Amino acid sequence: MKYSILRTSLYGCLFIAVYLILDRLSYIHVTFPVNVTPWNPSAGIGLALLLVYGIRGAPLLLVSMLAADFSVRGWPTPLVPTVMANLSVVIFYSTAAQILRENVRIDHALGGVRHVMWLLGSSLVASALSAYCYVGVFLLAGVLPSSEFWSATGRYWIGDMIGIAVFTPAVLVFMRRADWPPLRIFAEILGLGLGIAATLWMVLIRGAPENFQFFYLLFLPLIWAAVRFGIKGAVLGSMAAQIGVMVVLREESAETVTAFQYLMLALVATTAFLGAAIEERRRVEAILHARQDDLAQVSRLSTAGEMAAVLAHELNQPLLAAIAFTRAAQRMLAGESPDTPKARSTLDRAVAENQRAAEIVRSLRQFIGSGPIARDSCSMSELVADAMALAAPEFSRRGIRLSTQGDKFLPPVQVDRIQIQQVLLNLVRNAMEAIERDGDISVATWVLDGMMAVQVTDSGPGVSEDVESRLFQPFNTSKASGMGLGLAISRSFVETHGGKLWLERTGGGRTAFRFTLPLSK
Amino acid sequence: MGLDDALVHVVDDDAAIRDALVLLLEAAGHRAKAYPDAPSFLAGLDASQPGCVLADVRMPGMSGLDLQRHLKNEGVDLPVVIITGHADVSMAVQALKAGASDFIEKPFDEDVLLDSVNRALDSGAKVFLERRQIADIQTRAEALSPREREVMNLVVQGLPNKAVAVELAISARTVEIHRARVMEKMGANSLSDLVRMALRLEEGRE
Numbered sequence: 001m002k003y004s005i006l007r008t009s010l011y012g013c014l015f016i017a018v019y020l021i022l023d024r025l026s027y028i029h030v031t032f033p034v035n036v037t038p039w040n041p042s043a044g045i046g047l048a049l050l051l052v053y054g055i056r057g058a059p060l061l062l063v064s065m066l067a068a069d070f071s072v073r074g075w076p077t078p079l080v081p082t083v084m085a086n087l088s089v090v091i092f093y094s095t096a097a098q099i100l101r102e103n104v105r106i107d108h109a110l111g112g113v114r115h116v117m118w119l120l121g122s123s124l125v126a127s128a129l130s131a132y133c134y135v136g137v138f139l140l141a142g143v144l145p146s147s148e149f150w151s152a153t154g155r156y157w158i159g160d161m162i163g164i165a166v167f168t169p170a171v172l173v174f175m176r177r178a179d180w181p182p183l184r185i186f187a188e189i190l191g192l193g194l195g196i197a198a199t200l201w202m203v204l205i206r207g208a209p210e211n212f213q214f215f216y217l218l219f220l221p222l223i224w225a226a227v228r229f230g231i232k233g234a235v236l237g238s239m240a241a242q243i244g245v246m247v248v249l250r251e252e253s254a255e256t257v258t259a260f261q262y263l264m265l266a267l268v269a270t271t272a273f274l275g276a277a278i279e280e281r282r283r284v285e286a287i288l289h290a291r292q293d294d295l296a297q298v299s300r301l302s303t304a305g306e307m308a309a310v311l312a313h314e315l316n317q318p319l320l321a322a323i324a325f326t327r328a329a330q331r332m333l334a335g336e337s338p339d340t341p342k343a344r345s346t347l348d349r350a351v352a353e354n355q356r357a358a359e360i361v362r363s364l365r366q367f368i369g370s371g372p373i374a375r376d377s378c379s380m381s382e383l384v385a386d387a388m389a390l391a392a393p394e395f396s397r398r399g400i401r402l403s404t405q406g407d408k409f410l411p412p413v414q415v416d417r418i419q420i421q422q423v424l425l426n427l428v429r430n431a432m433e434a435i436e437r438d439g440d441i442s443v444a445t446w447v448l449d450g451m452m453a454v455q456v457t458d459s460g461p462g463v464s465e466d467v468e469s470r471l472f473q474p475f476n477t478s479k480a481s482g483m484g485l486g487l488a489i490s491r492s493f494v495e496t497h498g499g500k501l502w503l504e505r506t507g508g509g510r511t512a513f514r515f516t517l518p519l520s521k
Numbered sequence: 522m523g524l525d526d527a528l529v530h531v532v533d534d535d536a537a538i539r540d541a542l543v544l545l546l547e548a549a550g551h552r553a554k555a556y557p558d559a560p561s562f563l564a565g566l567d568a569s570q571p572g573c574v575l576a577d578v579r580m581p582g583m584s585g586l587d588l589q590r591h592l593k594n595e596g597v598d599l600p601v602v603i604i605t606g607h608a609d610v611s612m613a614v615q616a617l618k619a620g621a622s623d624f625i626e627k628p629f630d631e632d633v634l635l636d637s638v639n640r641a642l643d644s645g646a647k648v649f650l651e652r653r654q655i656a657d658i659q660t661r662a663e664a665l666s667p668r669e670r671e672v673m674n675l676v677v678q679g680l681p682n683k684a685v686a687v688e689l690a691i692s693a694r695t696v697e698i699h700r701a702r703v704m705e706k707m708g709a710n711s712l713s714d715l716v717r718m719a720l721r722l723e724e725g726r727e
Contacts, residue, residue: 317535320541320629321535321541325537327548349537353537
């Protein structure tokens with residue numbers, strides 16, 4: 001407890017120190033007696049503080065702002081309006097941060113366009129309101145002349161906004177454990193930095209700062225950064241560009257800097273959106289990859305029948321050896337002069353072979369998972385879609401149409417994804433093999449008596465009553481190839497989930513297999 | 522080397538199965554030898570020895586079917602019994618078509634194995650005896666003089682002595698003497714006996 005208080009106060013002091021340094025560095029281009037400057041990075045880290053620590057960070061921010069007014073500006077304005085102006089700013093930003101935290105649930109890694117939009121959008125509103133109130137308070141207090149109201153408000157707004165657009169994403173993104181890029185791309189990052197510097201030189205030194213004809217060149221290195229390194233590249237690049245701009249423009253008039261900051265805001269916002277979009281795409285790609293791996297695992301088992309063939313071969317080996325050892329031992333013991341020691345060692349080897357067989361059965365059981373199985377909450381329509389995707393190539397080859405039916409909004413099921421995909425795949429393949437060529441299969445999903453029901457219906461020749469009675473018995477098959485284990489294993493999978501699998505008698509000569517699964521709690 | 526030396530060659534990559542089959546065959550009174558793969562069996566093979574081969578159809582490298590094909594191409598007429606797993610029945614059919622003596626499906630009991638091995642050894646023994654007879658006839662035929670062989674070739678075609686004499690431009694009396702020598706050297710009791718031997722010789726040459 002003591003330790004955590006100590007740590008909290010240490011972090012607090014650290015924040016105030018950083019805040020003061022940033023405030024001091026950005027306290028240039030001052031035209032008003034109050035803290036209204038065309039760039040305000042301290043607002044950026046202030047909002048970041050509120051986003052990370054919530055409303056608890058608000059007092060610290062207020063203290064930091066007052067400390068900056070005191071130390072950086074030597075307390076130029078009366079106490080009451082200064083406190084009130086700063087308090088209004090803190091209230092607006094805290095409210096924005098609270099909305100972002102609680103309602104939007106903003107992703108601190110900004111891994112999506114939506115999150116960047118909410119961050120920039122709400123800070124746009126919060127900084128505008130802050131600017132209005134901050135400047136308004138000093139106007140009422142008589143510190144500012146009313147003629148300066150709109151220009152001071154505009155400058156305050158753009159200063160805070162650009163500070164937030166550049167620094168808040170940077171703090172948020174890098175506060176999460178930054179995984180540093182491998183060495184080989186440091187060269188590229190260096191190149192990027194040089195690119196930004198060169199562009200800045202083109203934009204601001206070769207072209208005169210007051211005409212902005214080269215400004216759009218800055219988009220190039222920042223787009224590069226965003227495309228290559230996602231949101232991290234975007235925020236770092238933006239920060240580098242913004243700091244570079246401020247270094248170059250430190251001698252320019254406040255008007256020029258202010259005008260420039262509007263352009264910078266457009267640039268930084270564009271870069272952030274692009275970075276977030278790239279990030280989003282990468283994440284989707286990663287999910288896609290993971291899903292494909294899952295599917296690969298399913299197709300590794302492909303059908304339970306193939307697995308059973310492998311199993312049969314593996315089991316035959318030790319069984320054959322055990323039989324032969326035992327028979328040999330019997331013969332050694334028979335006759336006039338039984339060779340007991342040799343028979344004993346031969347029987348030992350027979351036992352070892354039996355144990356080898358038992359080991360295979362044990363590992364198979366783990367493989368199929370009649371032990372503890374991993375059950376996740378899965379979307380049934382996704383499971384169906386995955387199985388369809390696996391079977392699709394064979395379907396089109398055989399000219400079989402496949403359709404899915406059912407509610408779009410189904411509750412999730414609590415299942416082992418791999419096993420249920422296996423069941424679906426097996427039923428669909430059976431249907432396909434029953435049809436042989438040119439027909440249709442439909443997979444329907446719906447909720448029935450508090451369970452998820454799935455039905456695979458095909459236009460095949462149907463199941464005779466004789467076959468039906470033996471349908472779920474292992475090693476019973478009507479197919480030329482296969483072990484006749486598919487339905488038996490499928491039923492066992494469904495039953496370990498607490499569901500049922502059966503042949504549904506439907507009219508019209510169609511064959512339908514139906515199974516049920518429990519819904520997620 | 523006699524039939525009692527008949528050897529069962531067990532070729533299987535599974536050490537346990539290999540050892541178990543050899544133990545069982547030996548306990549049943551056979552001579553048996555194990556090899557972990559086809560090449561090591563082929564390396565030590567004495568084609569003149571009677572016996573049979575018991576080979577697993579599934580082996581890394583050279584499969585049982587490959588081994589059977591190889592023996593056939595090399596003119597080794599050891600009967601081959603193929604051991605198959607459950608899913609390899611189509612391979613077994615292939616093996617039978619290619620001339621395998623038999624195939625047995627894993628896991629099998631001793632009677633199946635011993636029946637199959639005995640049958641293979643019997644047919645191997647027949648082949649062995651056949652081959653030994655041909656070898657005998659060949660040895661005897663080699664003792665014939667060139668003229669005697671000419672006489673034999675014509676006689677077994679069914680030509681009478683006189684025709685043979687005309688064909689070879691010698692007297693009928695000389696043909697008669699040569700013919701008696703041929704019968705004696707070949708150990709033939711009758712003309713039909715000699716004809717059978719001549720046919721065997723032809724077969725052996727093919």
